[in-house]
């Protein structure tokens with residue numbers, strides 16, 4: 001998993017979302033990181049220095065003229081393992097793009113050679129303004145990771161692109177980048193469809209057959225794909241109450257057949273199709289209209305008759321072959337395996353890869369306390385004509401970044 005006790009410089013610019021930086025600081029602290037907060041002068045109009053000092057446990061200054069004997073304007077940037085700026089306002093982004101060093105935050109960024117992540121927040125017009133977009137492109141070209149802002153309610157009555165992503169999303173995304181998984185902004189104009197969570201098959205009005213999937217891996221894939229600039233659709237079955245990634249749209253479904261219909265529809269013009277959902281392989285042959293009762297009259301409950309569900313992934317591979325969905329789409333599957341006395345997890349996954357016919361397959365060992373419902377995962381990425389690549393134990397975002405890198409290598413131009 002991720003290493004702890006990193007020195008993280010949290011920059012805060014002057015926007016109404018500055019209060020959310022408090023949650024971000026707390027998130028890093030809870031992960032064992034040493035946090036130094038460097039606000040701009042304007043940020044202190046929104047949140048006081050005392051709050052940042054109390055939350056980080058470190059002194060706070062804004063100008064290059066504080067702690068001059070320690071050459072702070074150079075030391076902070078040099079010593080940081082990562083710089084995470086949230087919110088990054090249009091003004092701060094412009095100053096960074098110009099290479100200014102007129103306060104402690106911009107000076108620290110100029111000195112830093114560690115990963116730098118910016119989470120912008122501003123009004124939609126400011127975000128879409130060509131000046132801001134050019135500045136963001138300049139920073140990305142220089143290797144700074146600039147997150148896509150969320151869509152939603154902004155200050156005042158307006159809604160649109162420009163909202164700060166949730167602090168937990170920023171923190172998890174930043175950790176992925178800090179751990180060395182670059183997330184380039186190279187999928188603008190690409191369409192990604194990803195299924196997430198478990199499907200549910202009704203037995204009667206109050207019962208269903210389901211599974212333990214949380215949907216976290218599917219949402220993490222959606223998050224990283226959206227941060228690469230793609231338009232993302234999540235076809236979500238039963239999932240935990242996860243924040244919707246910035247730039248992604250969610251289509252809710254319940255049963256396997258609902259999921260199949262939604263995946264077929266949304267994959268028609270997709271460049272990348274990912275089946276991360278835990279699909280119920282069988283459904284009850286009969287769904288009762290009223291609640292099934294215990295006892296003789298309701299032996300249905302004791303002897304459940306099941307019928308097989310369609311295999312959505314296999315269906316998508318055949319639809320691609322027949323031209324019903326984009327013939328150039330890259331199709332990704334998962335394999336949830338426990339292994340047994342005769343066959344290992346990897347061997348079962350390789351057999352499944354052949355059976356399913358997809359282009360990339362992420363093999364996971366599942367079981368008690370492993371993968372399902374967890375925030376971490378591990379396994380192997382399988383691709384045609386290459387050896388399996390080991391995916392070390394890490395957050396589902398980190399795993400997602402590695403899967404999407406594998407996809408990118410075979411994605412047609």
Ligand code: CTP
Pocket residue numbers: 256275276277278279280281309310311312313314332333334335336337352356
């Ligand atoms: N999948 C699917 N439709 C199904 C079952 C599975 O599209 N009816 C997809 C899953 O989303 C995953 C892959 O197929 O991408 C493998 O799923 P998994 O549950 O590991 O395997 P199964 O196909 O269900 O086979 P088994 O239960 O025998 O391991």
